Amino acid sequence: MRNVDEDSITQIVLARQAQAQDPRLKQVMTSVVQHLHAFARDVELTEEEWFKGIQFLTDVGHITDDKRQEFILLSDTLGLSMLVTALNNRKPEGCTEATVFGPFFVEHAPHYENGEDVANGAKGEPCFVSGRVTGLTGEPIPNAHIEVWQADSDGFYDVQYQGEEGSKGRGSLRSLEDGSFHFRSITAESYPIPHDGPVGRMLKALGRHPWRPAHLHFMIEAPGYERLITHVFRDGDRYLDSDAVFGVRSSLIADWRRHEPGVAPDGSRVETSFSTLSFTFILNREAATEGGDKR
Ligand code: BEZ
Ligand code: FE
Numbered sequence: 001m002r003n004v005d006e007d008s009i010t011q012i013v014l015a016r017q018a019q020a021q022d023p024r025l026k027q028v029m030t031s032v033v034q035h036l037h038a039f040a041r042d043v044e045l046t047e048e049e050w051f052k053g054i055q056f057l058t059d060v061g062h063i064t065d066d067k068r069q070e071f072i073l074l075s076d077t078l079g080l081s082m083l084v085t086a087l088n089n090r091k092p093e094g095c096t097e098a099t100v101f102g103p104f105f106v107e108h109a110p111h112y113e114n115g116e117d118v119a120n121g122a123k124g125e126p127c128f129v130s131g132r133v134t135g136l137t138g139e140p141i142p143n144a145h146i147e148v149w150q151a152d153s154d155g156f157y158d159v160q161y162q163g164e165e166g167s168k169g170r171g172s173l174r175s176l177e178d179g180s181f182h183f184r185s186i187t188a189e190s191y192p193i194p195h196d197g198p199v200g201r202m203l204k205a206l207g208r209h210p211w212r213p214a215h216l217h218f219m220i221e222a223p224g225y226e227r228l229i230t231h232v233f234r235d236g237d238r239y240l241d242s243d244a245v246f247g248v249r250s251s252l253i254a255d256w257r258r259h260e261p262g263v264a265p266d267g268s269r270v271e272t273s274f275s276t277l278s279f280t281f282i283l284n285r286e287a288a289t290e291g292g293d294k295r
Contacts, residue, residue, distance in 0.1 A: 010037045051140040059198040067159055069103040073199040076100055076245035077208075091226075094136055095284045099247040100232050102217065104150060109170040115266055117184040122169035124153035125185025126274040127256070128265045132179045133220055133281045140179030141283060145223035147172045148185070150215075155191025175222075184266065187256060187275045188214040190239050203244070210244050213237035213257075218281065225283035231281050254279050 001012055013033050020026040039045070060070045075081045081100045089098035112118055119126075133144040149170035151157050158168040175181045195203060195210035203210050214234035221227045233240060233253045240248050256275045264270045 006041075006152055010034060013037075029049070031131050034113075056198055056202070063197045066192065070194075070197055070199055072103040073193060073197075074202075076102070076193070077199055077203060079246050082246040085229075091284045092136060094282060096228055096230055096281045097249040097251050099227060099249060099252065100245055101229050102245075104151075104159060105147070105217070105219070106159060106167065106170060108169050109147065109149065109172055112171045112173045112183060114173060114176060114180075114182050115184070116173075118148060118169065118171040118173075119184065119186045120166070122150075122152040122158065122170045122186055124169075125272060126264070126270055127185050127214070127276070128182070128274065128276045129185055129279075130180065130182035130265065130277075131279040131281060133175045133181065133222065133283065134179050135225065135285060136282055140175075140177070141222045141225065142175055142177045142179060144175040144179070144181075144220050144225075144283075145172060146175060146181055147217075147219040149217045150185065151191045152186060153189050155189065160194070182265075185216070186233070188216050188234055190214045190237050192245055206237040208244065209239075209242065211239045212243055212245060213239040213248060215247075216277070220283065222283060224286055226286055228281060228283055229282075232277065235292075261267075 001016075002013055014030055017026065017029055017033075020029065040050075043049075053115075060074055064070045072081070081288065085098050085100055091097070110120070129148075133141040133146070135141060147170075149157070152169055158164070158166070158170065169186060173181055173183055190211055190213050192210040193212060194200065200210060213233035214237045214270065217231050219229045231247065231252060233248055234256045235253050240253065254277055256277050259270075259274050259276065261271050261273060262269070264274060265276060
């Protein structure tokens with residue numbers, strides 16, 4: 001094909017990829033090309049701007065490694081992560097809502113028994129977390145696999161500390177027979193997402209702040225139920241209405257009750273002020289399989 005011009009190029013590119021074997025890949029790439037071309041036409045993209053965009057994406061790639069995922073930060077701050085989460089987590093009324101995964105989950109975090117301290121030395125005021133995992137009709141879900149992870153009071157996840165090994169402020173546990181669970185950790189504080197790279201520069205140029213309201217991450221899995229990836233947010237946080245990654249749902253905001261030094265829920269004496277948090281997670285049943293039975 002010769003003499004491709006600004007009017008013909010979109011259809012010509014689409015025709016060139018029309019033989020793609022995978023129908024879903026073809027559908028997705030058709031839409032990508034259409035929307036990219038429409039965007040360039042819409043803003044009359046200059047060559048200089050296009051090159052700046054390429055340079056920006058190159059910078060995003062260069063700063064990304066196994067500890068720093070700038071592409072996820074980019075997706076999160078553009079609202080794409082939350083949009084994909086919303087599209088893929090339409091649940092019946094009453095189920096706990098999902099929110100963004102974020103870049104700081106780590107597989108194979110240590111396993112804890114109920115009552116143990118997942119902070120494992122992470123800096124912060126003690127927090128005693130309890131809750132239940134149930135289905136929509138209130139049925140307790142025992143033995144659910146619960147992953148929890150959070151930043152410390154300086155706003156950093158353990159993996160952000162260079163040269164330090166070991167899990168702090170993260171771990172897994174199992175719900176008990178009645179669906180309940182409890183553990184000790186530290187009180188969540190608001191923190192800025194990493195903003196010393198290209199995404200931070202983008203936020204600054206757009207007049208946006210990088211802060212996330214205080215939250216605790218959870219991922220909960222149980223046979224027969226959909227996996228839930230969510231957070232619990234701390235009521236009263238100043239960033240609840242301007243989360244840098246658009247992840248706040250009203251139903252996920254909970255009261256972190258402050259307590260003066262004294263006896264904690266586990267009976268131990270705490271010499272500093274501490275907080276308590278209680279939250280019930282309601283999981284959605286997996287769709288029935290073709291044979292009609294539910295797994
Ligand atoms: C987080 O909550 O861990 C997070 C989410 C999105 C971007 C950065 C951090
Ligand atoms: Fe977080």
